[in-house]
Amino acid sequence: MNDLKVLFIGGTGVISSACARRATELGAELYLLNRNSSSLRGVPTGAHTLTADARDPESVRAAVRGHEFDVVVNFLNFTTEHVQADIDLFGGRTGQYVFISSAAAYQTPPRRLPIVESTPLRNPFSAYARNKIACEDLLTRAYRDQGFPVTVVRPSHTYDRTAVPFDGSWTVVDRMRRGQEVMVHGDGSSLWTLTHHTDFARAFTGLLGHREALGDTFHITGDEALTWNQIYLTMAEAAGVEPRLVHIPSDAIAAADSRWGEELLGDKTHSMVFDNSKIRTIVPDFTARIPFSRGAREIVAWYDEDPARRTVDHRINALTDKLIEAYRPRPL
Numbered sequence: 001m002n003d004l005k006v007l008f009i010g011g012t013g014v015i016s017s018a019c020a021r022r023a024t025e026l027g028a029e030l031y032l033l034n035r036n037s038s039s040l041r042g043v044p045t046g047a048h049t050l051t052a053d054a055r056d057p058e059s060v061r062a063a064v065r066g067h068e069f070d071v072v073v074n075f076l077n078f079t080t081e082h083v084q085a086d087i088d089l090f091g092g093r094t095g096q097y098v099f100i101s102s103a104a105a106y107q108t109p110p111r112r113l114p115i116v117e118s119t120p121l122r123n124p125f126s127a128y129a130r131n132k133i134a135c136e137d138l139l140t141r142a143y144r145d146q147g148f149p150v151t152v153v154r155p156s157h158t159y160d161r162t163a164v165p166f167d168g169s170w171t172v173v174d175r176m177r178r179g180q181e182v183m184v185h186g187d188g189s190s191l192w193t194l195t196h197h198t199d200f201a202r203a204f205t206g207l208l209g210h211r212e213a214l215g216d217t218f219h220i221t222g223d224e225a226l227t228w229n230q231i232y233l234t235m236a237e238a239a240g241v242e243p244r245l246v247h248i249p250s251d252a253i254a255a256a257d258s259r260w261g262e263e264l265l266g267d268k269t270h271s272m273v274f275d276n277s278k279i280r281t282i283v284p285d286f287t288a289r290i291p292f293s294r295g296a297r298e299i300v301a302w303y304d305e306d307p308a309r310r311t312v313d314h315r316i317n318a319l320t321d322k323l324i325e326a327y328r329p330r331p332l
Contacts, residue, residue, distance in 0.1 A: 001023060001026040001028040001029075001205065001208060001209065002026070002027035002070055003070075004028045004052070004070045004208060004209045004327075005028075005029045005031075005032065005067075005068075005069050005070050005071075006023055006028045006030050006068045006069060006070060006071045006072075006073070006208060007030075007031045007032075007033060007050075007064065007067070007071070007072045007073070008020055008023075008027065008031070008032050008033070008073050008075065008107070009034075009054050009060070009072070009073065009074040009075060009076055009077075010028065010032075010033075010034060010035045010054070010073075010074070010075030010076065011030075011032035011033075011034060011043070012032070012034060012041050012043065013041075013075060014041075014158060014160045014162070014163055014197055015075065015100070015158050015197055015200060016073075016075040016153060016161065017041035017042075017044075017160070017195035017197070017313070018160065018198050018200065018201035018204060019045060019073075019200070019201045020044050021044045021201070022198075022201040022202060022205045023137075023208070024044045024045065024046045024047055024203075026205060027057065028078075028205075028208070029048075030044070030046070030047045030048065031048045031049070031050055031067070031069070032047050032048070032049050032050070032060070032207060033049075033050040033051075033052050033054065033060065033063055034049070034051075034052075035051065035052070035053055035054075036049065036051050040225070042159075043198065046203045048124060050063040050064065050142045050222060051063060052064075052081075052144075054074075054076045055082075055182075057085040057088070057089060059297060060085075060089060060209055061089055062192055064089075064093075065198065067093075067134040068093050068094065069090075069093065069094045070094065070095045070096065070209055070210055071094065071095065071096045071097075071098065071208045071250055072086070072090050072093075072096070072097050072098070072100040073097075073100070073208075074086055074097075074098070074099065074100065075100050076137075077099060077100070077135060077212065078128070078131055078132070079131050079134075079135065080103055080134050080135055080138050082135075083099065083135045083138050083139060083141050084138065086133040087138075087139075087142050087146075091146065091148055091255055092300075094207065096149050096150075096209065096214060097139075097147060097148065097149055097150050097151070097211070098150075098151045098152075098153060098207070098208070098214070099135060099136070099139055099150060099151070099152050099153070099264075100153055100155065101132045101135065101136055101152050101153065101154045101217075102129060102132045102154055102155065102156075103115070103154045103155060103156035103157075103219055103221065103272065104123060104126055104128065104129040104132065104266060104267050104270075105121045105129045105133045105136065105154065105317050106119045106120070106121060106122045106123070106154075107119055107121065107122045107123070107133045107268060107296040108122070108123040108124070108125060108129070108267065108269040108270060109269075110270060110271070110272070113271060113272075113273045114273045114275040115272060115273065115274045115275065116274075116275045116277075116278070117154075117217050117218060117221070117278050118217060119178070120267040121133045121136065121168070123187070123266055123267075125262060125266035125267075126262055126263075126265075126266025126267060128260070128262075128266075129266060129267075136152055136217075143214075143215045145184065147168050149214045149215075150215065151207060151213045151214060151216060151217075151218070152216070152218070153204060153216040153217075153218055154217065154218070154219040154220075155195065155206065155219070155220060155221060156193050156194075156195055156219065156220070156221040156272065156274060157192065157193065157194050157195065157223075158194075158195045158196075158197050158199065158200050158216065159194060159195070159196065159295065159299075160197045160298075161295075161298040161299050161301070161302040162299075162302060163222065163299070164235070164299055164303075165194060165231060165235075166232075166235075167260050167263055167264075167316070168313055168316040168317075168320070169311075169313070170303055170309070170310050170311060170312065171311075171312050171313045171317060171320075172232075172235075172305070173235060173236075173239050173300070173317050174310065174312050175317070175320070176235075176236050176239055176241045176243045176244075177239055177240075177241055179241075179242040179244070180244070181245070181246045181324050181328070182232065182243060182244065182245060182246070182320070183245075183246050183247070183248045183253075183320055183323055183324055183327075184228050184229060184232055184245050184246070184247050184248070184262050185228065185247075185248060185249075185250045185268065185269060186199070186228070186246055186247065186248075186249065186269060187252055187254060188227060188228045188229035188232070188268060189227050189228075189229065189248050190227065190228060190268075190270060190271045191225040191226065191227055191271040191272065191273050192205075192225065192226060192227070192228055192231060192268065192271070192272060193221045193222055193224070193225050193226075193273060193274055194224070194231070194292050195220070195222040195228065195273055195288065195296050196288070196289075196290035196292075198289075198290065199222060199289055199290055200220050200221075202283075202286060203220045203279050203283050203286040204220055206279075206282060206283030206286065207279075207282055210282055212281075213282055214307050218279045218282070219276070219279070220276070220328070221274040221276060221288075222288040222290075222292075223276060223287070223288050224288065224291055224292060225271075225273045226292060228268075229245065230261055231292065232245055234292055234293055234296045235294075235296050235300070237296070237300070238293075238296035238297045238299065238300040239300050246324045246327065246328055246329075247327070248323050248324070249263055249327070250264045251265075251324070252317075252323060252326070252327065253323065256319060256322070256323060257319060260319075266319060299301070
């Protein structure tokens with residue numbers, strides 16, 4: 001990547017921060033465009049910063065005036081309006097535009113596993129996923145009609161040390177440590193794929209600047225598929241406790257909390273296992289190196305470093321207590 005001039009719109013989030021560090025390590029001339037808001041993850045040494053509001057096209061236009069980029073990556077696009085603004089701004093000004101979509105866009109529930117890039121896109125449960133699908137459709141038309149040099153990347157559940165992989169975040173671990181019961185959706189046997197953000201970054205940066213990736217789509221995930229029961233047990237082990245798991249139907253959680261239900265029915269309720277063969281055609285040495293057992297220890301260590309990080313969501317606690325009381329197994 002030594003000869004690439006790269007713009008990241010964003011660059012300090014869970015996924016983008018690892019990608020930014022990896023890109024600078026590989027020698028890219030990296031520019032990060034954001035509002036200069038504070039971030040837990042910071043800006044990597046050697047990266048240039050451009051100040052603009054990504055939601056204001058004129059602000060972005062002013063910030064990038066005089067620049068052309070080999071690669072533009074937008075980590076912050078969620079609607080077709082966002083994407084159209086980028087098509088208008090960067091058409092003819094970049095050799096590659098990378099759109100960060102989502103594995104939630106895949107057919108839900110999936111008809112067959114593992115998921116491959118040609119799996120149909122349809123998710124009737126998640127507005128977020130449907131917006132990502134619409135963005136992909138718009139970019140596909142721009143590529144076909146105008147030659148807009150898009151590459152679509154679909155992450156799955158990607159985490160770093162700040163990201164507890166549960167709805168309720170640290171609240172769930174806090175309950176475990178207090179000896180309280182925690183709820184697992186369904187029977188806990190559905191398979192889920194967690195990807196450490198540094199693993200994602202190693203594959204992702206390998207796509208940048210590759211002409212073979214233009215007009216194409218890739219997902220990037222780990223290769224380790226764990227049941228949700230295993231994920232809870234792994235987090236509990238990292239936290240030094242034995243968990244008390246209670247299984248709650250996803251439909252019941254959705255009925256009690258529609259936003260939480262959308263997360264489950266639109267994604268986490270269903271087994272999601274991925275075939276990463278396609279990304280390896282571009283990045284042949286890619287393999288996920290960090291198992292969740294190690295990632296879980298990183299998460300717990302980070303939260304334990306500072307009591308201020310260990311916030312508890314009292315609404316989630318109350319909802320959890322209510323659902324567990326309703327569905328706790330009764331003695332015969």
